[in-house]
Amino acid sequence: MRYSVLAEAFEKLEQTSSYLQKNALIVDLLKKTPKEEIRRVIYLLLGRPWPTYISKETGVGPQQLKKALSLASGYTLQKVEELMREVGDFGKLAFQLLSKKKQVTLFSKPLTVQEVFDTISSLPEITGEGSVDRKIAEVSKLLSSASPLEAKFVVRTVLGDLRIGVAEGRLRDAIATAFGLAPEEVEHAYMLTTDYALVAEAAAKGREELQKLGVTVGHPVSPMLAQRAEDLDEILERLGGKGAFELKLDGIRIQAHKDGQKVWLFTRRMEDYTSMFPDLIDPIRRSLKPEQAIVDGELVAVDPRTGKPMPFQEVLKRRRKYDIEKVSKEIPIRYYLFDVLLLGDRCLIDLPYTERRKLLEQAVTEIPEKVMVVEQLVTGDRKQIEEFLNKSIQMGHEGLLAKALNSTYRAGRREFVWLKLKPVLETLDLVVGGALSGKG
Structure with missing residues (x-):
């Protein structure tokens, strides 16, 4: 499949803001795409040649791209920078330069979707001495064979900024x-x-x-979410008078995947946080007994002096690329497991909650103060629930999470089978005495 077909579709998508028109354009593109090219086309349509949950970048920034454009077009780097200041967009810059390029590429052949996909997806793997120059050469080679319109979208894809108004949420109806x-x-x-x-x-x-298609280790599953309940009466009514009550923790929702020695950590937004929490990888590997597993839980920061959970803002300080080891000592973390989606080759999401909980407890060897199964109470007794709620608050947690005993794991859904129970705070009548204007 020629890349020009994709570039022409991208141009039309960029020029329309109508949801229905964009949907029709994507449908038309998918219908004319050969089956063996569908996966590449979808990735390129989303502006990156790998799934969104994979934390990768091409490693080609604005300066490297200017050099690649200079090599492909025959214009000096100074001229490229001058034009960039005028147009302010690398896509438009590439279109202009390739429309008036000063040199002709001999024996060039039309770009294909596979060639563009393979070249851009290989860029993160080019490392070591001279890697910057080799990346520039690879991008320049693509641009030398590209038409002006193709070049516009090649450079935007390299930068991860396609600008055609297509996000994942738009693809459901089109597919x-x-x-x-x-x-x-x-x-x-x-x-x-x-x-x-x-x-x-x-x-x-x-x-x-x-x-x-189903649950696979290494591919994050869209997490099941909880609804907010007004009070305990509502919870007991919705759960049929009895439920499983767990400590509700205030941390980062983390889905851990294990495949032998390999461990991944994904957030509720399917971001890969594995590199940010190296102190959790080995404990999870040792804690999960099966060779393959997917578990759901909450990552909580702990005060090293008191052992109590720290505010949510503190655990967010662990999200970083640098000084990870230093901060991991300053802000230790614990991982509390509350559900299991896969054990070995067995998918568990359609099992009732009570069965999943039992299998979770059997599959985990707790590592004190590092990897633990969250505390739980199964009851319909109001007094027991209220005492458990008070215990949760005294421990420094948010409250309780109530779950229907027969509920399946409904990926990506927020339904009234998981319900949040938080303490009722005293209301205050206040008068605003002043305000400060914000920044940004």
Whole structure:
């Protein structure tokens, strides 16, 4: 498949803000895309040649891109920088330079989707001495074979800034329409895989292939979320008079994946935080007994002096690229597990909560003060629940999380089978005495 087909679609998508028109353009593109190219096309449509949950960058920044454009167009670096100051957008800059390029590339052939995809996806793997120059050479080679319109979107993809107004949320309806499926079927497959390229590739082969998609280690699952309840009366009514009550922790929701010695940590937004918490990797590896597992839990910062949980803002300080080891000693963390989605090759999301909890306890060897199963109380007794709530507050936690005993793990859904119970705070009548204007 020629990359020009993709570039022309990108140009049309950039020029329209209408949801329906964008949807129609994506549907048309998917229908004309060969099945073997679907995955590459979806990734490039989203502006990066890998899933969003993979933390990768090409390592090619503005300065390197200017040099690549200079090599491909024949213009001096000074002229490239001068034009960039005028247009302010690398895509438009590439279009202008390639429209008037001073040198002709001999024996060039039309760019293909596979060539663009493979070249850009290989850039993060180019490392070591001379890697910057080698990356510039690879990008320049692509641009030398590109038309002005193709060059516009090649450079934007390299920078990870496609600017065509297409995000993952827009793809559900387009994939469903293109391949004759219900939007709910497409959405369900995405919630299990968080990868629309994988979903579209399966959808192109038919409903049966789509239904084969499931939970896989290394692919984050869209987490199940809880609703807020007004009070304990509402919770007991919704749960049929009895439920499982867990300590509600105030930290970062983390889904841990284990595959042998390999461990990944994903947030509720499917971001890869593995590198930020190296002090948690080995404990998780040792704690989870099966070779393969996916567990759900909360990562909490702990005051090293008191052992009590620290405010949510403190654990956020652990999200960083630098000084990770130093900060890990200043702000130690604990990982509390409360659910399990996969053990070995067995997917557990359709099992009732009580069965998943039992399997979780069997699969985990607790490591005190590092990896633990969250404390739980199964009851319908109001007094016991209120005492457990008070205990949670005294321990420094937010409250309780109530769960229906027969609830399945509903990936990506927020329903009234998981309910938050927090203490009722005293209301205050206040008068605003002044204000400070904000910044930013």
